[in-house]
Amino acid sequence: MSNYIVKKETEFDLEQTLECGQCFHFLKIADEEYVLTAYGRGLHIKQEGDELIFYNTTKKDFDLIWRHYFDLDRDYKSVKKRLLETDKELEEAIKAKWGVYILNQSFFETLISFIISQNKQIPHIKKIVWAMSEKYGDYLGEYAGVKLYAFPTPEQLRSVTEDDLKELKTGFRAAYIKDAIDKVLNLEYSNGLSNEDFMSFFSNLSNKDCLKELMKIKGVGLKVASCVSLFALGKRDSFPIDVWIKRIMIAKYFDGKETKIEDIESFAKEKYKDLGGYAQQYLFYYARDLAKTKK
DNA sequence: GACCAGGTCAGAC
DNA sequence: GTCTGACATGGT
Numbered sequence: 001m002s003n004y005i006v007k008k009e010t011e012f013d014l015e016q017t018l019e020c021g022q023c024f025h026f027l028k029i030a031d032e033e034y035v036l037t038a039y040g041r042g043l044h045i046k047q048e049g050d051e052l053i054f055y056n057t058t059k060k061d062f063d064l065i066w067r068h069y070f071d072l073d074r075d076y077k078s079v080k081k082r083l084l085e086t087d088k089e090l091e092e093a094i095k096a097k098w099g100v101y102i103l104n105q106s107f108f109e110t111l112i113s114f115i116i117s118q119n120k121q122i123p124h125i126k127k128i129v130w131a132m133s134e135k136y137g138d139y140l141g142e143y144a145g146v147k148l149y150a151f152p153t154p155e156q157l158r159s160v161t162e163d164d165l166k167e168l169k170t171g172f173r174a175a176y177i178k179d180a181i182d183k184v185l186n187l188e189y190s191n192g193l194s195n196e197d198f199m200s201f202f203s204n205l206s207n208k209d210c211l212k213e214l215m216k217i218k219g220v221g222l223k224v225a226s227c228v229s230l231f232a233l234g235k236r237d238s239f240p241i242d243v244w245i246k247r248i249m250i251a252k253y254f255d256g257k258e259t260k261i262e263d264i265e266s267f268a269k270e271k272y273k274d275l276g277g278y279a280q281q282y283l284f285y286y287a288r289d290l291a292k293t294k295k
Numbered sequence: 296g297a298c299c300a301g302g303t304c305a306g307a308c
Numbered sequence: 309g310t311c312t313g314a315c316a317t318g319g320t
Contacts, residue, residue, distance in 0.1 A: 022301095117301055117302085118300090118301080118303065119299090119301090119303085119316090119317090120300055120302090120316095120317075120319095121299080121300045121319055121320090122300085122301070123319065124300085124317075124318055125300095125301080127318090166316090169316080169318080170317090172314090172315045173302095173303095173315095173316080174316095176303085219302085219303065220303085221302060221303050221304085222302090222303095223303085224301090224303085240301070242301035242302080243299090243301070243302085244300095284301070288301090
């Protein structure tokens with residue numbers, strides 16, 4: 001199979017998009033070169049100059065999976081322009097993290113990944129997601145010499161126990177993950193367990209109703225639900241607030257004074273409206289980098 | 296060896 | 309309704 005090459009979208013950066021904290025199932029091979037999995041497929045991809053190289057990929061697979069996964073059809077120039085028009089404060093963050101696209105990830109993987117994410121650092125989340133895939137997911141073959149495994153489907157996790165999950169070092173989250181698997185397997189509104197099934201249900205709901213539905217799962221609070229809603233369900237007005245976002249929002253807009261999550265949330269909703277998710281991601285990535293360079 | 300991490304829950308006021 | 313401590317485990 002040959003490689004499929006797309007002329008790079010001028011607003012897109014592979015490394016920033018993958019490393020910004022929205023996804024966990026990838027491995028860096030070299031600068032701007034990665035292997036990753038999504039939707040039960042593996043991918044070896046590299047950004048080189050103004051080109052994106054999809055190794056051993058057909059045009060059909062690109063059109064079917066990756067074009068959508070990387071959100072390549074969206075006009076990020078106008079997203080950023082509109083954000084800057086409403087809020088000059090975002091200028092530094094957007095300038096630093098200009099190449100971030102919000103991926104369209106699959107529902108189940110995103111749900112479980114962000115349940116795992118609570119009170120954990122990103123490197124450890126990645127390890128657990130990787131281990132869970134290796135143990136329960138389909139083997140996809142070698143990509144750039146790396147053995148890749150798909151994130152398991154709900155079916156593949158059907159009979160997994162809490163103890164099994166604890167072996168993956170999920171700690172107190174094991175019970176939460178178990179509940180998420182059970183609830184997803186028994187979704188009364190879904191016709192099946194494919195990503196399309198989940199999407200067709202959630203796409204008819206407002207972000208608010210999505211959050212309400214997701215928070216029925218034990219261990220899924222407002223933050224995790226907001227991440228699933230933003231990163232998998234296409235609700236780009238979702239504004240997840242974690243410790244980093246809370247910190248930078250308080251510093252930028254609340255005069256450094258301790259502020260409740262709900263107040264930050266309504267402030268963001270008012271300010272960013274339908275673009276909350278983008279603003280959040282630029283801010284999150286920027287805030288973390290800032291903290292790193294200070295040390 | 297503290298202290299913190301893309302939080303959430305249950306129990307105490 | 310709001311506040312607080314507990315929760316497993318690994319990074320820094």
